[in-house]
Amino acid sequence: MPIKSISVDDIFIEKSRFSLDAFLFEPGTDEACPAESFKHLGILQPVVVYRESSGQFHLIDGKKRIRYARQSRSKEINAIVLAEKSPVTDIITLILCERNGKIKSGIMNKVRFICFALSLHAPESWILEKLCMPLGFKPYSAFLRDCEAISKLPEGLQQICHEKKFSFKQILNLTHYPHDILTLLITWKPVLQLTASILDEMASNLKDYLKARNTGIENFLAEPGISEIINSGLSPRDKTERLRRLIYLKQYPVLSEVNAGIHKTIRRLNLPEDISIEWDRTLENKCLDFTIHMQGTEKWQRVLDTLNSEKLKKAIESILDKL
Known part of the structure; x- marks a missing residue:
């Protein structure tokens, strides 16, 4: 040339x-x-x-x-x-060759390079075939959408993920939490020890607690104990453990309240003894299990009518909203 x-x-x-x-x-x-x-x-x-x-x-x-x-x-x-x-694909390939070391220096850079290719409107089929495998990924149907979700995480959090070399799965887990919660956790980075598991745990407990209390981050920060821990003279490790424990204790009563509310909703349905409803009482899985206990066919129509009732449908919607 x-x-x-x-x-x-x-x-x-x-x-x-x-x-x-x-x-x-x-x-x-x-x-x-x-x-x-x-x-x-x-x-x-x-x-x-x-x-x-x-x-x-x-x-x-x-x-x-x-x-x-x-x-x-x-x-x-x-x-x-x-x-x-x-062809833009040729240019992307050239850049990958020239910057190979930096691009492959961590999962976060690999994901961001894939998003770079998407930003240039490279064909998704080409990205999946020609970029993902060389970068060490085994792409699946929603892989590119997951990469885009990761790219929308707060920049400071992406920096943490890169520095601490989080795995793809660990980073992807963080995309399920609200932006304001993640932003709060980032502000605590200088005083806490934030590993992937701790970030995931604290974000999950905070999300459940705020949702159940129908409150926001500002109100949470004003609650007793939070600023005292953050501003204390404790080591980062001790601060982290105390804050984890405090958030857990704040969130734990919520589990009991939510489970009690679900149980009350089901009891009000007056379901026939042939039908029972179970759910994950840790509230980790948004799923209801229906069990039908039949010893004969004479009650089959009654069971079907109950399952198809508008009252049951509304109750299910209410329960799923709580999970």
Whole structure:
């Protein structure tokens, strides 16, 4: 592919369509080393850019080189120019090859790179076939939607997931919790020890507690004990254990209240003895189990009428809302 000399000012860097700045978590790098190399040896390799129909160039590879060129007041730089008709899949593959180490540095970066490909409107079938397997994923039907859900987690939480190297399943579990709860947990990062299991547990208990009390984060934070623990002189480990325990104790009575409410709803139905309803009393599974006890067919029609009644349907909706 021919190399052209193009104006440095005509190249988008941060605004490039193919910039990974908003997608990859990268460790702080020492810019002095490549700068010294460029100073003594010059820029040996051309940058890679994409040219759109307006003539604007979008940087694909060579950010350090072009930044050095600007700092040294160079007017032009050698570049390999990809035409407007270049398949986006080819460009994504090129970026994967060039940034392979950083992209594969953790699950979070891998997921965010897949979301980067989605943002460029690469065909989903191609992403599943050509990106997922090389990145170590075994894609399933909802895999890309799950990646998008992960990308919507608070940025600070995604940073924690990357730093602590959470697994895909651990990260995905966190997508089931409200944004305000997750944001609160992130603010506690400097004073608590937040592992994947602790985040999951605290978010789950907080979600259940707030829902059952029909209250919000602000009211929860104003309750006795919360600020005392957070602002205490305890070690992060002790703060974490005490806060976990406090949230659990606040949430635990809710289980009893919800179970009592469900039991009361079922009792009001006056179900025939042939029908029984069971549920997970830990409230972890949103599911009702119906059991029919039949010793003969003479009561079959009565059972069917009960199961098809509007009263039972409304009761089921009410119970499921509580679970």
